[in-house]
């Protein structure tokens with residue numbers, strides 16, 4: 163089989179070393195005689211797996227002590243409901259949530275939030291992050307929600323990601339598709355959430371990082387299994403957590419630490435993104451539509467100027483082992499997702515193919 167590079171937006175590529183280790187431990191984890199899948203979540207074996215995963219994630223992201231890390235189920239989208247259900251309990255007379263709208267994922271969050279609160283779209287653009295000076299924030303808003311990397315459209319809050327200057331605003335950030343790809347100042351956020359299947363592990367685990375003073379503000383109708391305070395008080399074991407997914411996420415965290423942590427991932431992400439965008443910019447055969455300063459380093463949507471060649475492009479890519487490059491159906495074109503686990507060799511192979519295909523169809 164040709165060497166495969168998987169550019170899927172999610173569920174996405176995982177480090178080969180992690181998959182090999184999981185395979186080796188599949189039938190018998192560390193002499194326990196059990197697969198991790200078969201273990202009680204309350205037994206000492208799984209508790210040790212859980213605690214290591216929590217500790218490693220805390221270390222990788224430098225999560226301060228006054229934040230809880232929750233390993234939940236339900237995926238990224240469920241958080242669009244769970245966050246209002248968990249944060250609006252102390253706003254009985256109606257709350258307003260501010261949103262920065264930068265694409266499909268913030269759009270979905272906005273739609274869901276309207277079920278629970280008034281929504282104010284403080285700024286909107288799907289090709290750039292609107293400058294902070296233009297945000298029309300609501301005084302006294304319950305919180306401000308943003309999607310810091312739009313997986314479909316490819317808008318990322320960067321390069322000044324850590325320069326948000328907001329006072330007295332609780333920031334909620336959907337970091338599903340770029341968490342662990344760059345250093346973040348967790349203390350700037352009230353809640354950070356991320357589905358695992360982009361940059362962490364298998365689908366089914368959702369990470370929530372929440373400042374402790376925001377716990378205990380759930381609406382009475384919030385389902386108990388999704389009440390952040392109950393989940394936090396029970397170390398994510400109020401009900402059965404997604405145990406196998408947490409185990410794989412833990413292996414990914416260990417892998418990240420061996421690579422040099424988030425700083426090294428950020429360096430690699432920049433190198434991969436620079437290579438790919440330079441190839442796209444350097445050719446008049448392709449185009450990109452996001453403002454250069456807000457281009458995602460994880461999800462790179464691009465278009466063939468002659469879209470009648472899309473099928474041939476994808477077929478040629480597949481023949482070279484470059485898989486899952488088709489763009490999201492809502493925007494068309496192509497998309498290369500180049501998460502942490504994508505080696506630079508994959509991007510080099512894609513760039514070689516971009517040049518070759520353009521050269522053949524001049």
Ligand SMILES: *Cc1c(COP(=O)(O)O)cnc(C)c1O
Pocket residue numbers: 172236237238239240267309311312313336337338339357360
């Ligand atoms: C994938 C994704 C989600 C949705 O995750 P699900 O697990 O499918 O619910 C939410 N937000 C962003 C930014 C994503 O990339």
